Amino acid sequence: MTGSYDAALHLLDRQVVDSDGRLVCKVDDVELTVGADGSLVPTALLVGLPALLPRFGRHLGDVLTRTHAQTFEAQAGRAVPDVIEIDLVEEITSEVHLSVPRKGLLQPRAEGEAAPERIRLGDLLGLPVAADTGTGLHRRSRVLDVRVVPVPDGRRTVVDALVVGPGRPGALLGYDRRSEPGPWLVADLVRWLHRHARVVALGPGVEIDVPRGEVRISERASVAPLLG
Amino acid sequence: MKRYLNVLLGVLTAIGGFVDIGDLVTNAQVGARFGLSLVWVVVLGVVGICVFAEMSGRIAAVSGRATFDLVRERLGPRMGFLNLVGSMLVTLLTFIAEIGGVALALQLVSSVNHVLLVPFVAAAVWIVLWRAKFSAIENVLGLLGLTLIGFAVALWQLGPDWGELASTLSPAEKPAAESWATYAFFGVALFGAAMTPYEVFFFSSGGVEERWTRKDIGVMRANVFIGFPLGGLLSVAIAGCATVVLMPQGIAVETLGQVGLPVAVALGKVGLAVVVLGFFAATFGAACETGLSTGYSLAQYFGFQWGKYVRPRDAAGFHVILLVMTVLAAGVLLTGVDPIMVTEISVVFSAVALPLTYFPILVVANDPDYLGEHCNGRFANLLGVGYLMVITVAAVAAIPLIVVTSMGQG
Numbered sequence: 117m118t119g120s121y122d123a124a125l126h127l128l129d130r131q132v133v134d135s136d137g138r139l140v141c142k143v144d145d146v147e148l149t150v151g152a153d154g155s156l157v158p159t160a161l162l163v164g165l166p167a168l169l170p171r172f173g174r175h176l177g178d179v180l181t182r183t184h185a186q187t188f189e190a191q192a193g194r195a196v197p198d199v200i201e202i203d204l205v206e207e208i209t210s211e212v213h214l215s216v217p218r219k220g221l222l223q224p225r226a227e228g229e230a231a232p233e234r235i236r237l238g239d240l241l242g243l244p245v246a247a248d249t250g251t252g253l254h255r256r257s258r259v260l261d262v263r264v265v266p267v268p269d270g271r272r273t274v275v276d277a278l279v280v281g282p283g284r285p286g287a288l289l290g291y292d293r294r295s296e297p298g299p300w301l302v303a304d305l306v307r308w309l310h311r312h313a314r315v316v317a318l319g320p321g322v323e324i325d326v327p328r329g330e331v332r333i334s335e336r337a338s339v340a341p342l343l344g
Numbered sequence: 345m346k347r348y349l350n351v352l353l354g355v356l357t358a359i360g361g362f363v364d365i366g367d368l369v370t371n372a373q374v375g376a377r378f379g380l381s382l383v384w385v386v387v388l389g390v391v392g393i394c395v396f397a398e399m400s401g402r403i404a405a406v407s408g409r410a411t412f413d414l415v416r417e418r419l420g421p422r423m424g425f426l427n428l429v430g431s432m433l434v435t436l437l438t439f440i441a442e443i444g445g446v447a448l449a450l451q452l453v454s455s456v457n458h459v460l461l462v463p464f465v466a467a468a469v470w471i472v473l474w475r476a477k478f479s480a481i482e483n484v485l486g487l488l489g490l491t492l493i494g495f496a497v498a499l500w501q502l503g504p505d506w507g508e509l510a511s512t513l514s515p516a517e518k519p520a521a522e523s524w525a526t527y528a529f530f531g532v533a534l535f536g537a538a539m540t541p542y543e544v545f546f547f548s549s550g551g552v553e554e555r556w557t558r559k560d561i562g563v564m565r566a567n568v569f570i571g572f573p574l575g576g577l578l579s580v581a582i583a584g585c586a587t588v589v590l591m592p593q594g595i596a597v598e599t600l601g602q603v604g605l606p607v608a609v610a611l612g613k614v615g616l617a618v619v620v621l622g623f624f625a626a627t628f629g630a631a632c633e634t635g636l637s638t639g640y641s642l643a644q645y646f647g648f649q650w651g652k653y654v655r656p657r658d659a660a661g662f663h664v665i666l667l668v669m670t671v672l673a674a675g676v677l678l679t680g681v682d683p684i685m686v687t688e689i690s691v692v693f694s695a696v697a698l699p700l701t702y703f704p705i706l707v708v709a710n711d712p713d714y715l716g717e718h719c720n721g722r723f724a725n726l727l728g729v730g731y732l733m734v735i736t737v738a739a740v741a742a743i744p745l746i747v748v749t750s751m752g753q754g
Contacts, residue, residue: 288420290707
């Protein structure tokens with residue numbers, strides 16, 4: 117897997133295709149693992165309704181996830197999504213290419229999902245940002261996306277920055293990320309809505325606290341405009 | 345030479361496949377009640393479907409992404425699901441109407457009540473969806489659908505005063521007995537019939553089925569820009585026939601037989617037989633397209649294998665959906681509901697579902713990540729944004745108009 121990408125814009129909800137060109141599933145969510153050094157690494161694609169339903173919004177998502185788990189009580193692990201290890205991902209284009217055939221591929225983690233170091237991209241997206249005034253971030257900023265870059269030492273990738281801005285519609289359209297003309301009316305409207313969006317590099321001054329449901333950004337963080 | 349034959353075949357099937365039960369019924373109804381004063385809406389709708397079908401076809405050719413992939417990628421899972429529910433309902437309604445239309449066409453030939461024919465028609469549709477090759481469905485039914493040219497021949501044979509007929513093209517020629525609200529209602533219905541969302545689902549998924557690549561963009565454009573407008577001309581010919589024959593007699597179109605009546609008047613039994621064959625082919629073809637579209641959109645939202653380019657066992661979920669949908673459609677028709685009424689409802693609700701489908705297509709058609717150098721030009725964007733506004737107005741107006749005019753009765 118090469119090149120940097122924005123996970124929500126370029127990876128989430130894309131079609132997964134196996135090594136024979138057969139359709140496998142959608143990227144319903146992405147598993148991120150917090151490393152010992154605090155780095156955030158995409159480790160797997162999460163697949164299935166247990167991964168998809170929570171993304172329907174805080175309240176609706178909870179209700180749907182619970183209902184789905186209860187509909188077939190006798191089955192264990194109804195709430196645990198299947199995983200595709202990120203190492204199996206060969207290339208991300210307008211689809212996600214795997215290096216293996218699809219047969220028998222989708223399985224939940226043997227140990228279940230419960231591990232404190234694993235978080236879902238879907239849970240991270242939309243988290244409110246508590247930012248110091250000195251950062252210049254909009255006071256109603258939320259996490260809109262995460263920027264993933266390859267690590268120089270090999271095939272691994274790591275989350276390098278967060279895209280934060282007021283949670284307004286249109287972030288998935290991509291106009292805030294690129295300056296191509298688009299249909300000018302739509303593109304300009306989306307860019308205007310997202311004029312407060314910024315890229316915040318992960319590192320000193322940025323603290324992601326998923327259990328408490330917020331991201332704290334202090335003045336030490338490096339904040340850059342999104343476009344250009 | 346083979347390339348030109350391919351282009352010709354594509355254009356011909358695009359013409360024959362353009363008209364479906366919605367176009368047949370709505371155009372005849374409108375012709376009989378409003379003359380040609382709503383033809384401008386057909387022109388507007390046909391240009392619109394060309395604009396968006398070309399974009400969706402281009403996206404399919406370059407990136408291999410069909411329309412519902414884009415819907416979920418660009419609207420997110422929640423809005424995408426809302427769109428899925430809406431589009432599935434409209435497409436299923438259309439599927440029901442098309443199967444009913446096939447049964448009605450067979451009733452015209454056999455005089456057997458259409459409800460009795462429904463199970464056989466549904467079984468035939470399912471077998472074709474299961475066994476037949478994609479290109480065979482498209483080519484055979486598309487070419488047979490060309491017999492609807494009978495309407496154009498009939499209009500010519502009826503020999504109306506062309507100058508007078510042309511003078512009724514203006515909206516100002518709305519018959520005084522009809523209110524502007526009903527005029528607007530049928531305007532929205534015609535627009536919905538011309539731009540039904542399943543057409544782009546089917547067109548783009550068909551592109552993926554046929555393994556289009558960048559090289560096929562030219563052929564695809566020929567199909568769209570020549571085939572669709574000529575198909576639209578057939579729609580206008582249907583409205584024209586109704587205007588010349590039915591309107592002066594005050595006949596309102598309530599059955600498929602009445603749609604074909606002007607052809608019987610102009611060309612006699614043989615002409616009628618030819619267009620009834622056209623009814624059969626057009627509705628059967630559209631039944632296959634809408635049936636496949638329900639499977640395409642569900643599978644593309646959830647990501648499992650779809651398509652007739654793989655063996656049925658490799659896309660088992662997709663084929664199960666086709667079977668369930670066909671049984672469901674047959675079940676609804678067996679209640680004895682009038683397929684013409686289902687058609688009227690489906691075209692109006694099509695208009696409601698349009699914006700959520702066409703907006704993501706317009707956005708992705710501008711995205712170099714998907715299209716590279718084949719992104720929209722200025723002209724396509726100008727048309728795309730313009731149409732998005734028209735579509736939104738039609739979608740917002742549709743439901744109030746249904747209420748105000750009691751489905752066009754008032």
